Amino acid sequence: MDNRLLDIKDLAVHFHLPEGIARAVDGVNFHLDAGETIGLVGESGCGKSVTALSILGLIPSPPGRIESGRIIFNGQDLLHLNGEGLRKIRGRDIAMIFQEPMTSLNPVLSIGRQVAEPLMVHQGLGKSAAFDQAVRWLDRVRIPAAAKRLNDYPHQLSGGMRQRVMIAMAMVCGPQLLIADEPTTALDVTIQAQILSLMNRLKEELKMSMLLITHDLGVVAQMAARVVVMYAGQVIETADVTDIFDRPFHPYTRGLLKSMPRTAGRATSRSGRLSEITGTVPPLTDVIAGCKFADRCAHAFELCRHHPPKLLPIGQGHNARCWLKEHPEHRRQDHG
């Protein structure tokens, strides 16, 4: 508990849309210790990004609203901070990397200017001092000839280079927590590996914690110590990364693992084909009485459709939100 950096408790974020209330985040709990990397995993639209944005207080409001919960960062509830207080934390204590390096950099500002900006904002550095530091950071994220590149504009850089610039921008102020929202999804595989190892190296050097949002379990395996699996705005399973891969409990987590290609070790399924999780995430505006995954779950039984399961411990540091915990007899063996 001493080194707990971030603790999210019962976070609920709703979007008030003309179609109804979208419960994008519906009672999320998880925590992050100092120096730890956790992977926040789930399909598109399961509330991963919204959770991340609420940490930074960047939920567009309206239509979004944080309905309840607490986000405790270094003992301070971020939800009780005013705009100015949050702004001071953003970029200085908590930084964020976005998915699309193509669109996350301002096209009309030089990259040096953009990397220097957080320094000017938070440390009150003058332009030249900030630019000096920016060069050092561009160098640190392995941008070749950083000093020359300083005055380049984003469109002159490749996707991987731009993501390096984004990383430099996020890290210049030495944040304690880095939120990376699908940092490598938009990049090709060889670049992905480089970016991930760069992030890992910088994380070690800066002794940061990282909240890594992804739908790619391969990335999680490479980076994270602990995994939080989200589905339809709820946490459905949390466990150490080895437990997630070796002893997944929730049918959804198992489905995710089976839909992931593997080159060695276990076969994916008997036919050797990748399996998929049938169906799609229910619309967030739907009010679902039972388990939100019940409609897509091969093991679902009567109880699942009417009563929501709770997130309960099933092992050492391993929690799952599934009725199969109490009723293991309903697990169908042919579906893993």
Add this chain to the structure above:
Amino acid sequence: MQRFFGNKNFAVGFVLSAIVIIVALVSLMWTPYDGNKMSARERLQGPSISHPLGTDQYGRDTLSRVMVGAVNSIIVGLVTVAIGLSAGVLLGLAAAYYGRLVDESIMRFSDLLFGFPAVLSAILITSILGPSVINAMLAIGIFYIPIFARLTRAVAQTIWQREFIAAARACGVSEWAITWRHVLPNILSPLLIQGTIQFAVAILAEAGLSYLGLGTQPPTASWGRMLNEAQTFMSMAPWMAIFPGLAIAWAVLGFNLLGDGLRDTLDPKMVRAR
């Protein structure tokens, strides 16, 4: 540069407008004659070696007056665009940022200004405030405000949606700083294009007002005013009308083409395709 001059509109527009500007600058230091100096002996003379563009009813040199008129037109263009741009950009940025009631009231106010035919309203304003070049510039400038406000608002709204704005926020940049340092630089090129075109329109509008006697007052040389004075002597001294008329057409065409050329070359799609 290659990119700009490869565009015919821009190249022609640039040359035409550059000539207008050069002529205006030269006239500040030198004109063949003092444009306001009357000479009873040289009244209504046709083009000749000593007066290439002829003289008017007071014997003033038309070439000198056309040159001085260029200064007048450029000042009118600059001042009116400056009025429209500064107020319009502020209002447009505010409308795009605050949205809702602020947006609604600013845009309805714009509609209101837009609803009046600009020249008619300029006539109204100058006849209330009294005819003078200052009032004419004020009138034209005021009617430019909604043009720039709408443009700024429309472009700024799309910029605010972009991911790099979220990225800037995530770095702790304040909303105010995002507005000025991230949003505004992204809307400069449409503003530059619109500004150039409104510059041309202002020259035409001022000429119109001065022709009606509501703009530049005698004896200051103004192309519109010169046309007005030429009217009476149309049959006797057609050069008095032809040359200021040509000057107006030249300048308006030049700045319009420049604006079109800028639009073609600064189009974001084409910039990306580079």
